[in-house]
Amino acid sequence: MRILILFALFFMISATQAHEFSTANLTLKQTADDRHEGYLAIALSDLQQTLNLDPTHDGNLTWADLKSSHPKVINYFQKSADFNSSDESCDVSWGSDISLQDSYGETLLKQPVTITCSQPITVHYTAFFNTTSDHKLLINWELTEGQTQAIIQSPEQPFAVSTSSQSAWDTFLFYLYQGMIHIWIGLDHVLFVLTLLLHFVNKPASQNTSTLKTANAFNLKSMVWLVTGFTIAHSITLTLTALDWISVSSKWAEVGIAISVAYSALNVVTHWIKRLMLMTVAFGLLHGLGFAGALSELGLCKSHQLTSIIGFNLGVEIGQIAIILAALPVLWLLKAKESLRKFVVPASSLAIFALGMFWVWERI
Template identity: 35%
Template sequence: MKYLFERCHAGLICLCLMLYWPVANAHQMSTAYLQLSQSPLHVSPFETSAEVSATTPRLYGELQLRWFDLELVIGLDANTDGELSWAEVDARSSEIKGFVKQHLAILSAGNNCDLLLENDIQTDMHFDEGYLVLYFSSNCGLSVEDSQVAALTVQYSAIFTQDADHKLLVNADLFQRKYSGVIDAQNQRYLIEPESNPLLSIISTYIYQGVLHIFKGTDHILFLCALLLTCVLQRVNHQWQAKPQVKRVLKDTAWIITAFTVAHSLTLTATAMDIIVPSSRWVEFGIALSVMLTALNNIWPVVLRLGWITFAFGLLHGMGFAGVLGELGIDKDQKLLSVIAFNLGVELGQLLILAALLPILLYVGKRHWYQKYGLQASSAIIALIALQWCITRF
């Protein structure tokens, strides 16, 4: 009975790890962009600047959506040749604008603002992906001189049915302040208040996104798991044995987590601030390789002092975090604040994972089955997942 109980524990750990089996592109995100201003963001080639400034609408906007996302919901590729032509886009322009009006709304004092979409459809590129660009204006009654204006609410519901991880990044230059927020499937509205502090909004938004990313970043989670699987064990006579003192476990774990935190904080900040510009393809491959090598090191130990190797691999993971932050978008005027807040969110999520995992490891680390079978089986599963990443990301 005891033998069966131990095997069930080992199987449960393996099953939990298998539930985290990821998609190949762990960091590829579906992101849309919305910019709002009280000044024109675009002058139509058929209008002069004087004509635009004389018009009555006082709210101007620019919406960017991935062509790939629009293909999912509308089906723009009429001849199904895998390539989108301008003729195919132009033929469905009315449908595209109807889709935007159906899923994007701006409210002032609870009333819907009438969005006047420009006829011109334009394109842009973000992270080597094509984007639809639509400009619009509205007569929401905003005035630069009038400080007694109602709050604006942005409501957005596109793409979420097809991609639950889709996000809309909102940047607004209104009420003589700059605002930045994120709309996702869980919270499909963003409130812009004249009297609110936009800095607090930026901090809370990016801390939340940092926490969210560490929980969705399966490669980062499995890297932490691979590191922590041996934190309750020590190598004696070529065998894994439980560490005799909890104090030592906590000390060694703190050293590993600190090394990882310092390393990825450095490269996250440096990459996000454009101090270094690494190749995203090789960063993603390097992250997958780091997970695989760390897991294999648990099975065939070569490096027993994990602090420095954790620091080295942490540098790669920081560049991966920065890639996500870049896709999410950063307010140019609050770039450093956004980076710091996002990094704090990552650390918070990391500590939550550690708090959940460490008590379990302290319990199973004293069991013979874990020392002899559980560690190796769990590490082998992680290594196989990481190998699949390496192949697809190379």
């Protein structure tokens, strides 16, 4: 029973950690010598936790609540996001034409911002660090002379906007980090990888003893190879979409990803598809369309397109291997405890199947 509780805790922690990262996105484009326009995207959950925008305190933040409390939001940004040039503050205008967008199950507020300032510009950002754990600001700034990206991870970390194009190495590191983050915050991607791993501890009962012993061998190399096949597959569609060679509706891509989660979970107990690599590659192509959506939100570095794509894909692979390593102790327990495996694996698989089907209904 204690082992069962540990497994349940692991499952819940995995699901929770998929959304515990607090990330804001500052996207700007230079439209004149001294003018930069764009938006700051921040999760409503972060705003609610920090500013308590829900007047009824019932946990239900409505659009009307957000509109009525928008002056409070602007006042907070005015105090916590400072742009200056040569020790002089820039003229910053926070627009009122706000909108909402969905990103990996999180609802984000898109706050328009216009900055009037001569270069060089330094960004000082202190928002949410005191109230939200592991908060980060991602900056994607398109200049007439190049493009630059950066990550602000603490209030003591100012960022100097460079007028020259960002180096290939800095671009690679930025997108490598983004790839890792986006696999961890995408609960559907995380659960798909976990269902793949559950196949390794729930082989078909029809196999004879000698075959079962070989097929059910607890092989980390095989797990990594299977997940790498997933990476290679989604890298294909991600690259083609990022380069505008193919275009698929993001809505139907997300529906397909939800179907892949549900089917893979069901396959753990039905074993309809025994060649896991074929299923993984097929569904990996679907997941690549979802990752392409995330990459488009970040903005592909125009001066280092291939470097951006390679870094993002490699980051996703590293993130997936981290999921495998985190799951290994639980998988080993399930492998060692037959009575536990017979209960936990089907129960977990059916729970993930139900969640996947709920996503299908929700996304349609």
